[in-house]
Amino acid sequence: RARARIDELGLDGVTIVGHEAGASVALGAAARAPDLVERLAVLHGPAGDAESWRQTIQEWQGRMAAVTARDADAGERLLVESFPTRAGDPAFRAWIDRAGRLGASPATAGRIWNAVFESTRGVPFERIETPTLVLHRAQCAIVPVSGSESLAARLPHGRLVMLPGAD
Helix, strand or coil: HHHHHHHHHHCCCEEEEEHHHHHHHHHHHHHHCCCCCCEEEEECCCCCCHHHHHHHHHHHHHHHHHHHCCCCHHHHHHHHHCCCCCCCHHHHHHHHHHHHHHHCHHHHHHHHHHHHHHCCCCCHHHHHHCEEEEEEEECCCCCCCHHHHHHHHHCEEEEEEEEECCC
């Protein structure tokens, strides 16, 4: 689909930016269409080694299962872990709650996350020739820095940049 849209727009090459689940999609696009993706940036992307990625998938599946089961405590923990500096802001909480309700039901969100995780299985990271900036928040509580480190190390033109902050 990405190739069709890029061709439709008449673009010669693109820069893709992906965050968490979107990072997986971006890496997959770079692997499948290296002639179209000129540059890539991923924030909290998938771990570069299979074992770390498997652990990340299992952790997220557990989080999503709890949220899907409408466990209010799980939703609160996910909010606090994802946005620690904004979790106490009533306006932000109202916005994120509304965005979540408009985006997908908890069950659908869980299925989407699982599909994204599965889509990255077997992506040959070491064959992605696209210059890739791997970004990671220094105090991120959700995605371990070891995953970003191993991803940057496996990408031939990957560079890890640590960003300040937690959200």
